[in-house]
Amino acid sequence: MNTKLNRAVRCTAAVLAVIAVGAGATACNSSSGESSSKAGAHSAAKDSSSGKQGTGDAKVAKAKKTAEKGSRTDAINSTSASATTSKRCHTGELDFSWGGPHGGRPDMDAQNQQSASIRLTNSGDRTCTLRGFPGVRLISESGETWDLRRAAITPSTITLKPGDDTAMVDMTILPVPRDLKDTKPFLPSKVLITPPNETTHVTLKWPYGGAVLDQTGATRPGTFINPIGVG
Known part of the structure; x- marks a missing residue:
């Protein structure tokens, strides 16, 4: 058991x-x-x-x-690689000077849109081209910055032989009196210009005084940059 x-x-x-x-x-x-x-x-x-x-x-x-459809504020343009590397005018090959066609200048006392232009001269020893929108930054007397938006305009190609000065950077601006009530004036002091598809810029002193309506945050401001044109 x-x-x-x-x-x-x-x-x-x-x-x-x-x-x-x-x-x-x-x-x-x-x-x-x-x-x-x-x-x-x-x-x-x-x-x-x-x-x-x-x-x-x-x-x-x-x-x-x-x-890329017209609202950019930089100098980049949708152009072909060959155009942007071999033929385009580089910043160091250009001279920049104020003055539109026939020496025109904006009326900063007006309260309607005006044109402020910068003439580009080919100071290099080769023929080069410009096409598209430059980068344009306004700097105010107090140090504020404003990168201008682009106009809805199709650019054309500008060819510059050595010594040619027919290319123009044209800004459409909307002046306002400095002391106008219920508005915020932007008082330009300097302008930074970057040619199309370049990464270096030149700085020019704003020569016209006055003020433009501050629309730095506007989608469609009255002050904007046009494509490189002929003047």
């Missing part, structure tokens, strides 16, 4: 051991599966993050494409 009982106890212990081992194995598998699931979720989160980043990149690209 005792022998049978001892044998039954040993068998029961063995079975319990097997069950325990099996339970442990199941627990391990469950832990491994949970870990794998978390890794998958982490991977999915990365994929989701990548997807958001891709959407963001698309939005940035769309914004850049929209900006």
